[in-house]
Amino acid sequence: MSQSSPERIVIATRESRLALWQAEHIKARLEALHPGCRVELLGMTTRGDQILDRPLAKVGGKGLFVKELETALLDGRADIAVHSMKDVPMMMEPEFALPCITAREVPLDAFVSSRYESLADMPPGAVVGTSSLRRESQIHAQYPFLGVTSLRGNLDTRLRKLDEGQYDAIILAAAGLTRLGLGERIRSVMPAEVSLPAAGQGALGIECLAARTDVIGWLQPLVDADTTACVLAERAVARALAGSCEVPLGAYAVMREGRLWLRGFVARPDGSTIVRAEREGAPAEAEALGRALADDLRAQGAEAILAELG
Ligand SMILES: NCc1[nH]cc(CCC(=O)O)c1CC(=O)O
8 A cells, every 4th residue: 555545544432323424424524535545533531521410610621531542642552632623722731733624513502392482482580591691692692581491411411301391401512413303303503693613612623642644644635624624713813812611702704705793702601791892804814814803802801801811
């Protein structure tokens, strides 16, 4: 087999149903791209999967979903790791690279309920389940008469808790539901104006060691340029504002007629203050656009919110 074609690729993956679906999806794409290559999954559990009794914001945020996968890259047990981009920390260690962001699915949030059509349809006192400060702050800002209660666990657990009546509705990423064939549970897709998504939501990223130029080459055909520009801009906003689970922050970019259209917000967790901004720019300047939008948000009041949240 030629030097440029891989004989074997090992994918490190979390073992949630969604993570395994995502890893299998990339496996199938790599097998189609590199006929004869043996693509295998190396499943593992991360701390993010184990800590279910409190909001991730309290125990360290996104890094909890990737650390063990990165260890498998470092010790050679795996060649790549497949992540939901929204779970990848904004700052990565220099020994790692993220050379491939694939085509995005629906990046928006989904309203899931058997009783109501949307947030606007819910009566005062009705309870929404989410553990995302991003989602919670936007609900409080627009629907202050609704209750918001913490919701942890994998996707199946969250749906079970809803079906058991612990909530009147829950909010999940539409991409997670559609990937697992649960699209019919989506009562309505939430417009970005109602629930601006998290940076990278709906996009898959493939991580490897920065030194693995061979792997980087193998992955290039899977790169989606438009999604990459959007996600880089969104992550630049979050990185510039020190984005983590602790800060209620959303960033969402779409490509329109060859230009990037980027929106962002920062809010107090109780939604009492919400600062929004938008910019458009060239895809090639995606990260600079994200940093400029972060400056706009700071200038419009985000600085004070971030200072309070520490
Ligand atoms: N850790 C939560 C998480 N990480 C990625 C997704 C959905 C899939 C994606 O955004 O690619 C979810 C579930 C959710 O937000 O409801």
